[in-house]
Amino acid sequence: MERSARQVLAGGVVLTMNARGDVFSPGVVVVDGARILHVGGEGSWLPHGGETVVDCRGCLIMPGLVNAHTHACMALFRGLGEGWSRHRWSASAYAPPYMDRAVPADYYWGAMLGGLEMLTSGITCTADRFSHMSLIAEAFDRLGMRAVLCHTLRDVGRAPEWEGALSLIRRWGTSARSRIHCGIGPHAPDTCSDDLLREVRRVAGETGARIFIHCAQSEAELDALRGRGHAGGVRCLAATGLLGPDLVAAHCIYVDEEELRLLADSGSWVAHCPVSNARIEGRLPPVAEMLRRGVRVALGTDWAVSNNTMDLFDEMKCAGLLNKVAAGDAAVLPSAALLRMATVDAARALGLDAQIGSLEPGKAADVIALAMDGLHLEPWHDIPATLVYSAKGRDVRHVWVDGRQLVRDRRPTHIDVGALLEEIGRIRRRIRGAEA
Ligand SMILES: [Zn+2]
Numbered sequence: 110m111e112r113s114a115r116q117v118l119a120g121g122v123v124l125t126m127n128a129r130g131d132v133f134s135p136g137v138v139v140v141d142g143a144r145i146l147h148v149g150g151e152g153s154w155l156p157h158g159g160e161t162v163v164d165c166r167g168c169l170i171m172p173g174l175v176n177a178h179t180h181a182c183m184a185l186f187r188g189l190g191e192g193w194s195r196h197r198w199s200a201s202a203y204a205p206p207y208m209d210r211a212v213p214a215d216y217y218w219g220a221m222l223g224g225l226e227m228l229t230s231g232i233t234c235t236a237d238r239f240s241h242m243s244l245i246a247e248a249f250d251r252l253g254m255r256a257v258l259c260h261t262l263r264d265v266g267r268a269p270e271w272e273g274a275l276s277l278i279r280r281w282g283t284s285a286r287s288r289i290h291c292g293i294g295p296h297a298p299d300t301c302s303d304d305l306l307r308e309v310r311r312v313a314g315e316t317g318a319r320i321f322i323h324c325a326q327s328e329a330e331l332d333a334l335r336g337r338g339h340a341g342g343v344r345c346l347a348a349t350g351l352l353g354p355d356l357v358a359a360h361c362i363y364v365d366e367e368e369l370r371l372l373a374d375s376g377s378w379v380a381h382c383p384v385s386n387a388r389i390e391g392r393l394p395p396v397a398e399m400l401r402r403g404v405r406v407a408l409g410t411d412w413a414v415s416n417n418t419m420d421l422f423d424e425m426k427c428a429g430l431l432n433k434v435a436a437g438d439a440a441v442l443p444s445a446a447l448l449r450m451a452t453v454d455a456a457r458a459l460g461l462d463a464q465i466g467s468l469e470p471g472k473a474a475d476v477i478a479l480a481m482d483g484l485h486l487e488p489w490h491d492i493p494a495t496l497v498y499s500a501k502g503r504d505v506r507h508v509w510v511d512g513r514q515l516v517r518d519r520r521p522t523h524i525d526v527g528a529l530l531e532e533i534g535r536i537r538r539r540i541r542g543a544e545a
Pocket of ligand 1: 178179180323359411412
C-alpha cells in the first residue's frame with residue numbers, strides 16, 4: 110500500500126484549477142489520508158514532522174484529468190476499425206468477427222489495459238459503460254481509479270440488461286463519495302424505445318443515479334427516430350423527460366438550433382469526443398456554438414477502437430484544432446476552456462465537483478505531477494496553452510487517487526505490466542484466430 114497518513118507534495122508549480130485560477134510557483138499540496146488538507150505557496154506550510162515529503166521539483170502539480178465518456182474494455186479492439194466508412198461503423202457490431210471470439214473475462218483484461226493506459230497518462234476518473242460491467246468494476250477497483258459505471262441498456266435483451274444494471278447499482282451504489290459508483294446508461298435514442306427512456310428517468314429518480322447516453326451520433330440514428338415521430342435525438346430526450354443537469358449525452362453531432370436551446374435551458378451536459386467523431390462519422394458537433402449558447406460541455410476520449418488512444422492531452426488538442434477549423438475561427442475554444450473541459454467541468458458533468466476536478470482543501474487527493482522538462486514543453490510561457498498543445502500523457506510522472514500513489518516515475522506501483530501484456534497477447538491471438 111502506497112499510502113502515508115500525510116504527504117507533502119513540494120517543490121513543483123501548483124495549478125489548482127480553482128475558481129480564482131490560483132497558480133503557486135513553487136507551491137505545496139498537503140494530502141492527509143485520502144483528502145487534500147492544504148494548497149498554497151511553498152512557505153505556506155510548516156512541516157509538523159512525520160509527513161512524507163514527495164519531491165516534485167521540476168513538475169507541474171495539477172488535478173487528475175476526468176474522462177467524460179469511454180468504454181475502457183474495448184481497448185482490446187484498438188485499431189480494428191481502420192478505414193471504415195460511417196455506414197460500416199453503424200452497421201457493424203463494432204469489430205466482427207473478433208468480438209464474437211471474445212469471452213466475458215476478456216473484457217476484464219481489456220478494462221485493465223484501457224484503465225491503466227488512462228491512469229498512467231493522468232486520467233484519474235472516468236465515466237465508463239459497456240456490458241460485462243461487474244467484471245469491469247472489479248478492474249477499476251483493482252486499478253485504484255475513480256469511475257462512474259453504467260451497464261448499457263437497450264430494447265434488445267431489456268429485462269436481463271435491467272437486472273444487470275440494477276445489480277451493479279446494488280453492489281457499488283450511486284454515491285458520489287464512493288470511488289466507484291454507478292449511473293444508468295441507456296445506449297442511445299434509436300436503440301431505446303420511448304418507454305425504456307421514461308423508465309430510465311423513473312429509476313434515476315429512485316436511485317439517485319445520473320444518466321449517461323449516446324445521442325445524435327449518426328445519420329442512421331436520425332432516420333430511425335424520424336420513424337418514431339422525433340425530429341432529432343435531443344428532441345427525443347426532451348419528449349421522454351431525460352434532459353436535465355444530471356444527464357450526460359455523448360456526441361450530439363446532429364443538433365439544430367432548437368435542440369441547442371433545449372440542451373442549454375435544461376442544464377444537460379454534452380460529452381464531446383472529437384477524435385472518435387472524426388474517425389467514425391467524419392463530422393463534429395457545433396461545439397463553439399454550443400458554448401456560445403450556454404450548453405455545458407465536457408471532454409471524453411470515447412473508446413480506443415476509434416481514437417485510438419485514451420489520452421486527454423491529445424483530446425484537448427484535437428478538440429481545439431478541429432473546432433477552430435469547423436467554426437472557421439481560430440479564437441474559439443481557448444486553451445483555458447479546453448483545460449476546464451477535461452478537469453473541473455468534466456467533474457461537474459459527472460456530479461463529482463464537490464470531490465474532484467480542482468486542487469482545494471477537502472477534495473479527494475486525485476493529483477497528477479507532470480514533468481516540465483521536456484524539450485517539446487520548454488519554455489513555459491503559457492501554462493494552459495503548453496498543456497493543451499504541447500503536453501502528452503507520457504509527460505505525466507506521478508499519479509495519486511484518494512491519496513494513494515498509483516504511478517511513480519511513470520510506472521504503476523501496484524500492477525505488473527508485463528503480466529498484463531502477456532494476458533492481452535493471449536487474447537489478441539485468440540480473437541484474431543487464423544490471422545494472428
Ligand atoms: Zn461511446
